[in-house]
Amino acid sequence: MAEPTPLVSIVLPVFNEVTHLEEEVTRISKALDEAEMSYEIIVVDDGSTDGSGELAETLEIRVLRFATNRGSGSARKYGTMSAHGEVVVWTDVDMTYPNDQIAELVREMDGYDQVVGARNSEEGTVKFLRGPAKWLIRKLASYLSRTEIPDLNSGFRAFRHDVADQFLYLLPRGFSCVTTITMAFLSNGYSIKYVPIEYATRAGKSKFHWWNDTQRYLLQVVRMVLMHEPIRFFGPPAAILGLVGAGKMVFDLIDKNFRVGTNTIVLLGLAFALAGVGLISDLMVQLNKRRHDVMPMTLGDRDSRF
Numbered sequence: 001m002a003e004p005t006p007l008v009s010i011v012l013p014v015f016n017e018v019t020h021l022e023e024e025v026t027r028i029s030k031a032l033d034e035a036e037m038s039y040e041i042i043v044v045d046d047g048s049t050d051g052s053g054e055l056a057e058t059l060e061i062r063v064l065r066f067a068t069n070r071g072s073g074s075a076r077k078y079g080t081m082s083a084h085g086e087v088v089v090w091t092d093v094d095m096t097y098p099n100d101q102i103a104e105l106v107r108e109m110d111g112y113d114q115v116v117g118a119r120n121s122e123e124g125t126v127k128f129l130r131g132p133a134k135w136l137i138r139k140l141a142s143y144l145s146r147t148e149i150p151d152l153n154s155g156f157r158a159f160r161h162d163v164a165d166q167f168l169y170l171l172p173r174g175f176s177c178v179t180t181i182t183m184a185f186l187s188n189g190y191s192i193k194y195v196p197i198e199y200a201t202r203a204g205k206s207k208f209h210w211w212n213d214t215q216r217y218l219l220q221v222v223r224m225v226l227m228h229e230p231i232r233f234f235g236p237p238a239a240i241l242g243l244v245g246a247g248k249m250v251f252d253l254i255d256k257n258f259r260v261g262t263n264t265i266v267l268l269g270l271a272f273a274l275a276g277v278g279l280i281s282d283l284m285v286q287l288n289k290r291r292h293d294v295m296p297m298t299l300g301d302r303d304s305r306f
């Protein structure tokens with residue numbers, strides 16, 4: 001039921017997934033046909049060498065093919081740029097996400113700008129290492145964005161196309177683009193709803209590199225906060241060092257007969273330096289704020305919009 005201006009565009013980044021690509025496309029189209037929701041499927045193939053791109057071209061979907069590999073983040077970004085739907089859905093093509101529930105995910109959007117399928121278990125590749133790292137990064141992101149984030153890097157999400165268009169320039173090349181779209185929405189006052197989903201074992205071969213990709217996740221979370229609210233990054237260490245330094249100063253004055261120790265001065269100096277960097281960064285962010293013209297979603301809005 002592909003239409004010129006569909007309601008939903010499903011963007012599928014693909015890199016060497018030939019064994020199950022057709023099965024994923026079929027289960028998505030079947031579910032959306034049954035739900036009578038208009039849609040387009042966009043496969044973004046990134047120089048697959050196993051014939052995924054050629055296979056995609058035989059299916060009744062839109063296919064973007066890049067000759068060289070750019071990463072799943074770039075694929076999602078260009079897929080979204082070329083999408084026609086009012087709602088964009090991102091998901092993987094590895095049989096892990098419940099892609100037969102995309103219509104339900106989209107229907108959850110009333111009053112929300114984005115709906116994310118939150119996995120209740122970590123079943124991804126190298127899960128014993130990824131679990132703790134992801135937990136830590138998620139807690140950091142929750143603190144920095146002042147919201148509880150049950151799943152920061154779920155690859156299964158539906159969001160408003162017009163809102164996301166404002167942030168596509170921020171998306172990095174790799175896997176951390178899913179983290180970025182969450183942080184961009186939250187930092188700019190758009191709402192996200194989380195719905196629990198099951199996460200299955202992956203078919204085919206994982207492209208996730210636990211060390212490189214985890215480092216990128218962490219860096220991307222910190223970068224997003226520095227971009228929007230640097231005070232939340234520099235403030236706490238500055239305050240802690242300042243308090244310890246002030247305490248030490250009182251101790252020096254009383255106990256050391258007014259001889260202020262070198263370490264006291266270093267502590268206070270560091271606290272001032274960090275506070276200064278935080279304030280200057282904050283000023284730069286405020287002065288360079290981009291204009292966001294798209295209204296956040298309100299309750300009952302979904303039906304009048306789509």
Ligand SMILES: Nc1nc2c(ncn2[C@@H]2O[C@H](COP(=O)(O)OP(=O)(O)OP(=O)(O)O)[C@@H](O)[C@H]2O)c(=O)[nH]1
Nearest residue numbers: 013014015046071072075092093124125206207208
């Ligand atoms: N276009 C494109 N897609 C990619 C690339 N790397 C991965 N993908 C796709 O992105 C989706 C997620 O990749 P995965 O390797 O499953 O990564 P993950 O889900 O974080 O890791 P797992 O826990 O192993 O499933 C899949 O549909 C991949 O085919 C890439 O370089 N380019």
Ligand SMILES: [Mg+2]
Nearest residue numbers: 092094096202
């Ligand atoms: Mg996967």
